[in-house]
Amino acid sequence: MGQDATLPIHGEMTMLYRTLYSRNVFAELDRLARDMQQALDLTPAIRGRGPGAFPALNVGTTPRSVEVYGFAPGIDPATLDVQIEKGVLTVAGERRAEAPPSDGKATTHARERFDGRFRRVVNLPDDINPEAVQARYRDGLLHISVPRREPAKPHRVTIQ
Amino acid sequence: MTDTQTPAREPQAGHAEPALTPPVDVIEDAGGITLRADLPGVPRDRLCLEVEGDTLTIEGEIAIEPPEGMDPTHVEVDRARFHRAFSLSKELDTAQVKAELVHGVLTLRIPKAAHAQPRRVAVRVD
Numbered sequence: 001m002g003q004d005a006t007l008p009i010h011g012e013m014t015m016l017y018r019t020l021y022s023r024n025v026f027a028e029l030d031r032l033a034r035d036m037q038q039a040l041d042l043t044p045a046i047r048g049r050g051p052g053a054f055p056a057l058n059v060g061t062t063p064r065s066v067e068v069y070g071f072a073p074g075i076d077p078a079t080l081d082v083q084i085e086k087g088v089l090t091v092a093g094e095r096r097a098e099a100p101p102s103d104g105k106a107t108t109h110a111r112e113r114f115d116g117r118f119r120r121v122v123n124l125p126d127d128i129n130p131e132a133v134q135a136r137y138r139d140g141l142l143h144i145s146v147p148r149r150e151p152a153k154p155h156r157v158t159i160q
Numbered sequence: 161m162t163d164t165q166t167p168a169r170e171p172q173a174g175h176a177e178p179a180l181t182p183p184v185d186v187i188e189d190a191g192g193i194t195l196r197a198d199l200p201g202v203p204r205d206r207l208c209l210e211v212e213g214d215t216l217t218i219e220g221e222i223a224i225e226p227p228e229g230m231d232p233t234h235v236e237v238d239r240a241r242f243h244r245a246f247s248l249s250k251e252l253d254t255a256q257v258k259a260e261l262v263h264g265v266l267t268l269r270i271p272k273a274a275h276a277q278p279r280r281v282a283v284r285v286d
Contacts, residue, residue: 055200059234062227069224071200071237073264097185098196105190112183113198122234140200140264141224 054114055091055142059122066124066146073140074113080137082144084130091142092119179243182218182266190278192271193252199242200264207261209268211254217245218266251276 055072070091072080081092097115127148135144182197199207202220210217220242248254253273260267 053236056236057234058232058237060226060230060232062230065227067226067230069201069237071264073198073200075263077263107188109186109188109193111185113185113196114183137263139203139223139261140198141222143224 053120054095054118055120057091057120057122061125064148066128066148068122068142068144068146070120070142070144071140072137072142075137075140077137080135080142082133082135082142084124084128084133084146087124087126087128089122089124089144089146090119091122091144092117094118177241178239179219179241180237180239181244182220182242184244190272192269195246195266195268195270197242197244197266197268198264199261199266202242202261202264204261207266209257209259211248211257214248214250214254215245216248216254216257216268216270217243219243220266 055070057071058069060067060069068089068091072091072093072095075093075095079093081090083090083092094117095115097111097113124146125148127150128146129149130146132147133144135142137143182199184198185194185196187194197218199218199220201222201224203223206221206223208217208219210219222237222240222242224240248270251272252270254270256271258269
């Protein structure tokens with residue numbers, strides 16, 4: 001890198017800074033992943049999104065409804081909090097990690113699964129009917145179906 | 161138990177598309193290993209667990225039946241299949257694996273073979 005004379009000086013400084021002061025290779029990789037994500041996704045939503053968010057969400061629309069799928073395994077459905085307020089759907093709750101055996105002799109080899117509190121937010125279109133929302137939880141998949149007030153059918157305008 | 165990057169065998173026909181890697185917790189105690197994997201949307205009949213040689217393979221398919229004509233507007237889960245393989249070490253008793261799938265979380269208990277369980281060695285002082 002230092003041999004490239006056309007490299008802007010601040011770029012070189014950044015490289016130097018990172019080489020000298022990055023103690024934690026994992027934090028560095030994490031930052032690299034975020035940098036790349038920002039470089040690829042120029043207009044991220046203000047509430048954030050992307051890999052790592054829990055639960056992962058898929059949203060689809062039909063003329064009659066908005067379908068939200070939340071991939072939220074291992075949660076007691078009674079503790080899931082699903083709300084619609086001012087056209088914003090919120091899914092919130094908590095997933096607790098199972099306590100390791102108490103004898104203190106257990107070794108954790110991998111801990112990749114999410115634990116803690118979560119909250120995810122979806123903006124809904126204007127024509128939804130929040131009174132008739134249905135939510136189901138099966139096999140760790142939360143399916144929320146929000147009906148729309150009337151099918152957005154195109155209607156022909158007669159010219160007089 | 162280590163993650164195997166290369167599949168133990170060729171993917172089956174129709175299963176060639178890329179798969180999601182489920183996040184796991186792996187905890188070892190004196191009696192064996194407990195593995196938990198997140199497989200949201202995978203019903204029991206779409207889960208396939210296999211031990212072949214020293215490779216444990218977890219495969220699952222997400223069962224979603226979206227309404228007809230649904231237009232996906234925001235997609236974070238873009239594949240319908242989970243796949244992950246682990247190589248098991250010799251002292252694990254693969255014949256005694258217990259599996260449980262609750263709310264999309266798979267819990268596997270792989271005990272250590274009886275001869276591999278820790279034994280306290282009495283130290284004699286003469």
